[in-house]
Amino acid sequence: MDDSLDSSRHHDHVLIIEDDERLAHLTREYLEANEFQVDLEYDGARAVERILDEQPDMVILDLMLPGEDGLSICRRVRSHYAGPILMLTARTDDMDQVLGLEMGADDYVPKPVQPRVLLARMRALLRRADALDAASGATRLNFGDLLIDSATREAWLNDERIDLTSAEFDLLWLLAGNAGRVLTREEIFSQLRGIKYDGQDRSIDVRVSRIRPKIGDDPNQPHRIKTVRSKGYLFVKDS
Secondary structure (H helix, E strand, O other), rough: OOOOOOOOOOOOEEEEEEOHHHHHHHHHHHHHHHOOOOEEOHHHHHHHHHHHHHHOOOEEEEEOOOOHHHHHHHHHHHHOOOOEEEEEEOOOOOOHHHHHHOOOOOOOEEEEOOOOHHHHHHHHHHHHHHHHHHHHOOOOOEEEOOEOOOOOOOEEEOOOOOOOOHHHHHHHHHHOOOOOOEEEEEHHHHHHHHOOOOOOOOOOHHHHHHHHHHHHOOOOOOOOOEOOOOOEEEEEEOO
């Protein structure tokens, strides 16, 4: 397989955790042809150790695995692995996708995997932090007891570090960087995932619901990240 798309990044290390050996090998060949360094793991029971030991630039993680399933793996590594996790799922159940995002996955691609779609999603995930930082001249945003630092990709509430996934930080930084302005779901999807919003995807809503309590927002009556009905989200400058 080959691809005519130009890559803006070279030799990122990707760990594919997939028990379908044929699919894993075909995916590796395709990604290596597009200048990624790729390693494979077929057994879910060994996945956690490999992710934490190797700290790859990205993990491609199958949902259904022998030994330990993808959701469990994602939950166990998320607090010790900051890179993007892209989940593969053969099931189209919305709940599986929402659960994956709640466990800390950054995106998901359905099976059968379309190589060009996979590559585009991967590149979007790997580029987004640089794109978000480039979009704003500031490296630190301060909102009273909440501090967000793009240089360290960390956020602090009352001098306590907040545990955020990579995707959660990117969304928080995007919203906070546009404080006082309503961001539509279309804008958020375009910035974070490089794709158009289809009107169905709930991933942004899931992430907002996870971010709110972490930054001291009441999920029932949020004062910092407000939902603007039929439009999107507003990060309030002074709450």
